[in-house]
Amino acid sequence: MTNIRSSIDDIIDLYRRDVDITLIRENLKLTPEQRLQKLVARAKFTHELHEAGRTMRQTQAAHRNSTKS
Amino acid sequence: MSLFQADELIAALCRENVEFIVIGGVAATVHGLDRYTSDLDVIYRRTPDNIQRVAKAMDPLSPSLRGAPEGLPFRFDAETIVRGLNFTLMSTAGPIDFFATAPAATSYEELVEHSVSIKLCGCDVLVVELDKLIEMKRGAGRVKDFEMIAMLEELKNPLADGGEPAS
Numbered sequence: 098m099t100n101i102r103s104s105i106d107d108i109i110d111l112y113r114r115d116v117d118i119t120l121i122r123e124n125l126k127l128t129p130e131q132r133l134q135k136l137v138a139r140a141k142f143t144h145e146l147h148e149a150g151r152t153m154r155q156t157q158a159a160h161r162n163s164t165k166s
Numbered sequence: 167m168s169l170f171q172a173d174e175l176i177a178a179l180c181r182e183n184v185e186f187i188v189i190g191g192v193a194a195t196v197h198g199l200d201r202y203t204s205d206l207d208v209i210y211r212r213t214p215d216n217i218q219r220v221a222k223a224m225d226p227l228s229p230s231l232r233g234a235p236e237g238l239p240f241r242f243d244a245e246t247i248v249r250g251l252n253f254t255l256m257s258t259a260g261p262i263d264f265f266a267t268a269p270a271a272t273s274y275e276e277l278v279e280h281s282v283s284i285k286l287c288g289c290d291v292l293v294v295e296l297d298k299l300i301e302m303k304r305g306a307g308r309v310k311d312f313e314m315i316a317m318l319e320e321l322k323n324p325l326a327d328g329g330e331p332a333s
Contacts, residue, residue: 105304105307105312108312109312109315109316109319110316112312112313112315112316112317113316113319113320116316116317116320118320118323120200121198121199121200121317121320121321123200124198124199124200125198125321127198129196129197129284129285129286129293130285130286130287132195132196132198133172133173133176133192133195133196133286133287134173135195136172136192136195136202136203137170137171137172137173139202140169140170140171140172140202140204140260141169143202143204144169144170147167
């Protein structure tokens with residue numbers, strides 16, 4: 098069977114050059130459950146960053162309003 | 167926006183014995199990809215019993231249509247699921263997408279043959295196989311998936327071996 102390549106394969110090959118294989122190796126040392134928990138922890142951290150950013154923007158807006166008046 | 171808790175979502179489906187297969191970014195994570203994803207994508211079985219189980223499993227998580235105007239009357243019950251196919255939802259445990267079909271996967275019954283059973287959240291969960299996941303991502307043809315396809319293909323590279331692949 099011939100392997101038919103498309104232009105998409107060329108783009109994917111470009112991305113493959115930059116894949117950090119060391120990260121993949123480290124991740125493969127974890128069990129599937131540990132990988133899922135790592136994702137959950139990452140989601141929690143991302144959520145906390147978003148909340149912190151929101152609080153900061155609100156504080157800055159309040160500060161700007163108080164200096165205007 | 168609710169915090170994405172993939173484990174809570176999976177556990178909720180398992181509690182009601184929902185027949186589903188994990189696809190998308192969470193499947194990629196379970197297979198070993200080190201990349202963030204912010205929703206759970208599943209293919210669900212379209213049988214009357216399973217549709218009832220999906221509705222029952224999601225009910226405690228207050229599902230709503232993602233991106234829909236606030237206050238829009240929507241109930242994710244069996245009747246709604248029967249009338250629709252694919253649902254992009256927000257819940258108290260974060261975003262979850264239910265698909266009846268997906269690119270390169272015409273149904274649950276077809277995809278189940280390309281899935282592996284993996285212990286997650288205390289239950290045996292079906293996760294789409296790595297090769298099929300790559301096929302699905304290629305089938306979707308989205309530019310944003312090209313990088314993920316490259317990473318998924320590297321997971322098959324023997325040089326990346328040394329851990330515990332999911333399949």
